Amino acid sequence: xxxxxxxxxxxxxxxxxxxxxxxxxxxxxxxxxxxxxxxxxxxxxxxxxxxxxxxxxxxxxxxxxxxxxxxxxxxxxxxxxxxxxxxxxxxxxxxxxxxxxxxxxxxxxxxxxxxxxxxxxxxxxxxxxxxxxxxxxxxxxxxxxxxxxxxxxxxxxxxxxxxxxxxxxxxxxxxxxxxxxxxxxxxxxxxxxxxxxxxxxxxxxxxxxxxxxxxxxxxxxxxxxxxxxxxxxxxxxxxxxxxxxxxxxxxxxxxxxxxxxxxxxxxxxxxxxxxxxxxxxxxxxxxxxxxxxxxxxxxxxxxxxxxxxxxxxxxxxxxxxxxxxxxxxxxxxxxxxxxxxxxxxxxxxxxxxxxxxxxxxxxxxxxxxxxxxxxxxxxxxxxxxxxxxxxxxxxxxxxxxxxxxxxxxxxxxxxxxxxxxxxxxxxxxxxxxxxxxxxxxxxxxxxxxxxxxxxxxxxxxxxxxxxxxx
Amino acid sequence: xxxxxxxxxxxxxxxxxxxxxxxxxxxxxxxxxxxxxxxxxxxxxxxxxxxxxxxxxxxxxxxxxxxxxxxxxxxxxxxxxxxxxxxxxxxxxxxxxxxxxxxxxxxxxxxxxxxxxxxxxxxxxxxxxxxxxxxxxxxxxxxxxxxxxxxxxxxxxxxxxxxxxxxxxxxxxxxxxxxxxxxxxxxxxxxxxxxxxxxxxxxxxxxxxxxxxxxxxxxxxxxxxxxxxxxxxxxxxxxxxxxxxxxxxxxxxxxxxxxxxxxxxxxxxxxxxxxxxxxxxxxxxxxxxxxxxxxxxxxxxxxxxxxxxxxxxxxxxxxxxxxxxxxxxxxxxxxxxxxxxxxxxxxxxxxxxxxxxxxxxxxxxxxxxxxxxxxxxxxxxxxxxxxxxxxxxxxxxxxxxxxxxxxxxxxxxxxxxxxxxxxxxxxxxxxxxxxxxxxxxxxxxxxxxxxxxxxxxxxxxxxxxxxxxx
Numbered sequence: 006x007x008x009x010x011x012x013x014x015x016x017x018x019x020x021x022x023x024x025x026x027x028x029x030x031x032x033x034x035x036x037x038x039x040x041x042x043x044x045x046x047x048x049x050x051x052x053x054x055x056x057x058x059x060x061x062x063x064x065x066x067x068x069x070x071x072x073x074x075x076x077x078x079x080x081x082x083x084x085x086x087x088x089x090x091x092x093x094x095x096x097x098x099x100x101x102x103x104x105x106x107x108x109x110x111x112x113x114x115x116x117x118x119x120x121x122x123x124x125x126x127x128x129x130x131x132x133x134x135x136x137x138x139x140x141x142x143x144x145x146x147x148x149x150x151x152x153x154x155x156x157x158x159x160x161x162x163x164x165x166x167x168x169x170x171x172x173x174x175x176x177x178x179x180x181x182x183x184x185x186x187x188x189x190x191x192x193x194x195x196x197x198x199x200x201x202x203x204x205x206x207x208x209x210x211x212x213x214x215x216x217x218x219x220x221x222x223x224x225x226x227x228x229x230x231x232x233x234x235x236x237x238x239x240x241x242x243x244x245x246x247x248x249x250x251x252x253x254x255x256x257x258x259x260x261x262x263x264x265x266x267x268x269x270x271x272x273x274x275x276x277x278x279x280x281x282x283x284x285x286x287x288x289x290x291x292x293x294x295x296x297x298x299x300x301x302x303x304x305x306x307x308x309x310x311x312x313x314x315x316x317x318x319x320x321x322x323x324x325x326x327x328x329x330x331x332x333x334x335x336x337x338x339x340x341x342x343x344x345x346x347x348x349x350x351x352x353x354x355x356x357x358x359x360x361x362x363x364x365x366x367x368x369x370x371x372x373x374x375x376x377x378x379x380x381x382x383x384x385x386x387x388x389x390x391x392x393x394x395x396x397x398x399x400x401x402x403x404x405x406x407x408x409x410x411x412x413x414x415x416x417x418x419x420x421x422x423x424x425x426x427x428x429x430x431x432x433x434x435x436x437x438x439x440x441x442x443x444x445x446x447x448x449x450x451x452x453x454x455x456x457x458x459x460x461x462x463x464x465x466x467x468x469x470x471x472x473x474x475x
Numbered sequence: 476x477x478x479x480x481x482x483x484x485x486x487x488x489x490x491x492x493x494x495x496x497x498x499x500x501x502x503x504x505x506x507x508x509x510x511x512x513x514x515x516x517x518x519x520x521x522x523x524x525x526x527x528x529x530x531x532x533x534x535x536x537x538x539x540x541x542x543x544x545x546x547x548x549x550x551x552x553x554x555x556x557x558x559x560x561x562x563x564x565x566x567x568x569x570x571x572x573x574x575x576x577x578x579x580x581x582x583x584x585x586x587x588x589x590x591x592x593x594x595x596x597x598x599x600x601x602x603x604x605x606x607x608x609x610x611x612x613x614x615x616x617x618x619x620x621x622x623x624x625x626x627x628x629x630x631x632x633x634x635x636x637x638x639x640x641x642x643x644x645x646x647x648x649x650x651x652x653x654x655x656x657x658x659x660x661x662x663x664x665x666x667x668x669x670x671x672x673x674x675x676x677x678x679x680x681x682x683x684x685x686x687x688x689x690x691x692x693x694x695x696x697x698x699x700x701x702x703x704x705x706x707x708x709x710x711x712x713x714x715x716x717x718x719x720x721x722x723x724x725x726x727x728x729x730x731x732x733x734x735x736x737x738x739x740x741x742x743x744x745x746x747x748x749x750x751x752x753x754x755x756x757x758x759x760x761x762x763x764x765x766x767x768x769x770x771x772x773x774x775x776x777x778x779x780x781x782x783x784x785x786x787x788x789x790x791x792x793x794x795x796x797x798x799x800x801x802x803x804x805x806x807x808x809x810x811x812x813x814x815x816x817x818x819x820x821x822x823x824x825x826x827x828x829x830x831x832x833x834x835x836x837x838x839x840x841x842x843x844x845x846x847x848x849x850x851x852x853x854x855x856x857x858x859x860x861x862x863x864x865x866x867x868x869x870x871x872x873x874x875x876x877x878x879x880x881x882x883x884x885x886x887x888x889x890x891x892x893x894x895x896x897x898x899x900x901x902x903x904x905x906x907x908x909x910x911x912x913x914x915x916x917x918x919x920x921x922x923x924x925x926x927x928x929x930x931x932x933x934x935x936x937x938x939x940x941x942x943x944x945x
Contacts, residue, residue: 038548044542046609070519071514103618
């Protein structure tokens with residue numbers, strides 16, 4: 006007899022499956038203001054681990070955390086022409102404060118390039134102050150007409166880096182460093198997600214940037230999701246805000262800048278990359294709980310043994326939770342841990358105890374294996390690394406299987422029905438890009454012939470990766 | 476010859492000294508929207524350490540982090556009568572979003588009791604869901620007419636805890652536990668600040684609370700600052716939002732709730748408690764940099780030795796920074812480290828090298844002592860603990876010296892000119908409290924005769940601690 010599905014199967018209705026999972030795994034729910042979300046403790050725990058891993062990499066890249074105000078004078082946004090054009094339709098505007106109408110409305114930050122440059126124009130005086138490398142963890146608001154929890158929300162959480170450099174080359178190299186050593190490294194080695202690093206076309210760049218580097222991931226349904234971006238801003242904001250420095254030989258020059266961000270959208274990406282019909286599958290290096298020891302029922306000895314296993318696994322460096330809620334039926338708890346995607350489950354009941362074994366259940370493979378309790382602490386670290394590697398391999402194979410090499414727009418649209426297409430940029434160009442857009446397909450990024458990130462849109466051999474996208 | 480003061484001396488103009496220090500130690504600056512602030516990297520580093528220490532204590536108390544939306548429907552605020560009355564004058568109101576006027580204005584959260592209860596009313600069904608213990612790290616906005624950086628800002632950062640319990644007693648005990656084991660413990664043992672735990676009078680309670688516990692600190696000028704509060708909310712918000720649970724015997728009951736918060740104001744408190752005329756003094760347990768090794772000038776060997784000392788101190792568990800900016804004059808760097816308040820400075824120049832010594836400078840005492848380089852790793856941990864203890868002892872002595880025992884309102888007002896007064900609550904009462912308020916003096920808290928936190932305002936023997944306050 007087939008078991009009743011806990012979630013709508015992905016093959017039946019992928020968006021519905023996503024909503025089901027977000028709700029039943031207690032990751033998040035909608036807030037009362039349209040497009041906002043409440044991130045529940047289990048979902049926030051994923052974000053906390055993402056923050057820890059990203060923050061360490063950001064600091065390793067030399068940036069320091071700071072905090073800039075939420076509220077920005079409306080006039081600031083208009084100082085950089087492309088920037089205001091890009092963000093004006095999404096702004097939340099505060100017109101009243103302290104019981105009075107404000108003389109000048111203020112906007113809730115959609116991003117912080119403008120207010121950061123207000124400070125940078127004071128902080129940067131001499132070439133000795135450069136590079137200036139700043140990051141902030143914050144919330145931003147972009148009014149969202151078609152919200153979807155984690156993926157597109159009116160408010161989201163993120164980190165945004167903002168840097169100023171003495172030369173174009175230094176800024177370019179730093180944007181590339183963040184793209185590679187912070188974002189790509191984190192996504193592959195912690196999130197176990199296959200990502201394609203590339204360059205956005207002119208039409209897809211951040212509002213105010215001269216170049217945008219992106220990481221694109223393929224979701225379970227074959228659509229693309231932009232996971233993080235790193236921008237070269239040139240001197241656009243420096244000119245708008247007068248951010249200049251004195252060179253070694255006494256000239257005043259505008260600084261060269263970068264900005265880069267990654268958001269709570271990554272939680273949605275995690276779900277849509279690794280989730281299956283039973284729930285989420287959290288990669289062990291990300292998981293706040295890597296192994297849950299489940300006491301099947303309470304006969305005293307079982308609970309004591311479960312706790313003992315927990316202690317020994319903790320000592321072995323595994324992040325463990327002991328589930329001792331034996332007043333809740335075992336089956337319901339097992340379903341819940343599957344939904345939440347804890348990488349390894351260790352089930353122990355009276356019968357196991359007699360044999361000195363426990364059942365080791367791996368979430369990614371679904372395998373169940375009786376294992377000697379004595380052997381668990383030695384075995385677990387290797388099992389967790391194997392689960393981590395399996396998730397990345399599955400993610401990579403999924404993208405490779407569903408990516409077609411094509412040469413015409415028709416073929417690209419056809420391929421985008423189930424996955425991605427790669428098409429020579431020379432055969433597509435901005436005109437072909439516009440034609441694809443009419444059919445709901447976008448150029449996710451350009452990649453060089455050898456798979457590296459191209460230095461320009463028109464570098465010979467560039468390939469466009471095109472797809473339907475979230 | 477007396478050295479030129481870097482800061483306005485405290486005795487000349489305390490508020491000016493505070494502003495000078497905030498600027499010159501690069502802690503923060505004003506944002507462009509009145510009352511907002513930019514927290515600079517050095518100031519934000521203090522906040523990051525506060526977050527780490529508080530977050531660990533909050534999790535130890537069983538609460539989990541989550542995140543609720545910034546934007547709250549205006550109608551939510553009005554559901555609890557006292558709450559809206561308290562916060563209405565301070566609200567920032569968003570009237571336009573996505574280029575359109577909104578049907579219902581939304582407020583930027585001044586605090587989250589209302590939106591949290593919107594979720595709690597769904598999350599709590601049965602007594603098995605209780606206690607529900609949630610915390611969030613977030614920004615809030617309260618329109619501020621007389622802003623002062625860190626102390627009163629239109630936007631500030633904080634943590635806010637929100638909990639639901641089955642019984643009055645359980646909620647009361649949890650509010651007290653947070654007050655004691657999270658806030659008081661953190662302030663004394665990490666911030667090295669003497670604090671007086673007590674109970675707010677009815678007139679000073681949080682808008683919507685039935686009881687507010689507070690921690691009050693005495694600043695360098697003798698004024699009081701409220702450092703953190705923990706509230707019993709009774710069933711006020713539960714009734715307003717319908718947050719009910721099914722009891723073990725099948726009845727529907729409203730939950731009993733608490734909320735509690737601590738903010739970036741603590742950075743201002745740190746400055747005003749431990750700062751002296753040379754700058755900030757950071758307690759070692761808080762400091763992100765506990766010891767800075769300063770190379771006086773670069774002759775190759777000095778730099779190599781400084782880095783070697785840095786490595787050995789790191790290995791000894793000390794958080795170290797090596798200052799190798801030898802192109803900046805040594806004197807300027809020394810002044811800067813004094814301003815920033817790094818607990819210990821280890822200065823090393825060519826002459827020290829000949830003797831195998833370095834100069835150990837303690838920020839809190841100002842002592843300078845030649846010390847054998849070999850002895851530093853063994854000596855530093857003890858020196859840091861001594862500095863930590865000294866700051867707490869000084870803070871305590873300052874409060875005791877400047878607190879007068881009085882029995883009349885006149886004496887209380889007089890004492891509040893330079894410090895605090897303790898006066899029997901029976902001799903003061905709400906009427907005396909109103910009279911003091913007319914003279915700019917407030918009841919900071921009530922404490923029991925034995926120094927504990929009273930269970931009620933009218934407990935016999937209660938003493939009112941009164942002062943001018945920030």
